[in-house]
Amino acid sequence: xxxxxxxxxxxxxxxxxxxxxxxxxxxxxxxxxxxxxxxxxxxxxxxxxxxxxxxxxxxxxxxxxxxxxxxxxxxxxxxxxxxxxxxxxxxxxxxxxxxxxxxxxxxxxxxxxxxxxxxxxxxxxxxxxxxxxxxxxxxxxxxxxxxxxxxxxxxxxxxxxxxxxxxxxxxxxxxxxxxxxxxxxxxxxxxxxxxxxxxxxxxxxxxxxxxxxxxxxxxxxxxxxxxxxxxxxxxxxxxxxxxxxxxxxxxxxxxxxxxxxxxxxxxxxxxxxxxxxxxxxxxxxxxx
Numbered sequence: 413x414x415x416x417x418x419x420x421x422x423x424x425x426x427x428x429x430x431x432x433x434x435x436x437x438x439x440x441x442x443x444x445x446x447x448x449x450x451x452x453x454x455x456x457x458x459x460x461x462x463x464x465x466x467x468x469x470x471x472x473x474x475x476x477x478x479x480x481x482x483x484x485x486x487x488x489x490x491x492x493x494x495x496x497x498x499x500x501x502x503x504x505x506x507x508x509x510x511x512x513x514x515x516x517x518x519x520x521x522x523x524x525x526x527x528x529x530x531x532x533x534x535x536x537x538x539x540x541x542x543x544x545x546x547x548x549x550x551x552x553x554x555x556x557x558x559x560x561x562x563x564x565x566x567x568x569x570x571x572x573x574x575x576x577x578x579x580x581x582x583x584x585x586x587x588x589x590x591x592x593x594x595x596x597x598x599x600x601x602x603x604x605x606x607x608x609x610x611x612x613x614x615x616x617x618x619x620x621x622x623x624x625x626x627x628x629x630x631x632x633x634x635x636x637x638x639x640x641x642x643x644x645x646x647x648x649x650x651x652x653x654x655x656x657x658x659x660x661x662x663x664x665x666x667x668x669x670x671x672x673x674x675x676x677x678x679x680x681x682x683x684x685x686x687x688x689x690x691x692x693x694x695x696x697x698x699x700x
Contacts, residue, residue: 421641421644421645422645424641425638425641425642425645426664427664428633428634428637428638429634429638429664430664430665430667430668431629431634431664431665431668432629432630432634432665433501433665433668433669434665434668434669434672434673435626435627435629435630435634436448436497436498436501436626436630437501437669437673438622438623438626438673439623439626439627439630440498440501440502441623442615442618442619442620442623443615443619443623443627444611444615445495445498445499445501445502446495446498446607446609447609447611447612447615447616448498448627448630449491449494449495449498449604449607450604450607450608450612451612451616451627451631452494452627452630452631452635453490453494453597453600453601453604453631453635454601455627455628455631455632456597456601456631456635456636457597457598457601459631459632459636460593460594460597460598460636461598463594463636464594467590467594467640468590468591468594469588469590469591470587470588470591471586471587471588472586472587474587474591474595478582478583478586481579481582481583482583482592482595482596482599483599484575484576484579485576485579485580485583485592485596486595486596486599486600486603487600487603488572488573488575488576488579489572489573489576489580489596489600490596490597490599490600490601490603490604491600491603491604492568492569492572493569493572493573493576494569496565496566496568496569496572497565497566497569499562499565500561500562500563500564500565500566500569501562502562503561503562504562504563504566516570516571516573516574516577538694539691539694541691542687542688542690542691542694543687543688543691545684545687546684546685546686546687546688546689546690546691577646580592580596580643580646581646584643584646584647585647588647589640589643589644589646589647590640590643592643593639593640593642593643596639597635597639666685
């Protein structure tokens, strides 16, 4: 059972990640999706490099047989997730992105059953149907092919999120949460290096104070601090239960989009969001 400390960490993580959608939307105005990802993860990698002697103390020495799993975690959590989400928010608002990303816990539940052999209850099938219906309804507000790529990219990010959550569980249990967070950051950032171009320096030099505030929020709070919390939670409980954190994320991102960015929520988004949240609640609930 998750104790009060665990619930507090989940709430903090949900708030930080929920507002990250607003920060991404703000930074996307001044940075390309690739450059936002690069700048964010360069700062993250540098931060973990500074913290490494203080926080990273693996339970056992790293074994190369675990490298393929670490590579999957790095690819999905650093590269696929962030490149997809940053590109998506070029065409979709923060509220919609936050609602669609709530597909992640359903992916986590499904994969945890298939890969980690955690028990999955029968209501997951209905939850998946509701989730698909909600995602389609949310995406239906814009039928253009160009805009349609945005919601699809958010779904890709959600699938990546579920993948790295499940894939990281054995690593965190073996080496500890802090080593896995740091190694993932280093490896994932290294994989991003081929995307570096002269435009990164140009856009970074012209970045406004609001832009830098958004990038630093994403790098320090939403990645360094949040990943340390996240992998700590992965170490403490079944990953199928951890998806409960995303109950709050879409609501916080929607509220942040409306209050901070002045976004509006149409009937299709509200109805689809309700179906999506109902699906997540049904998929994550347990029969007592």
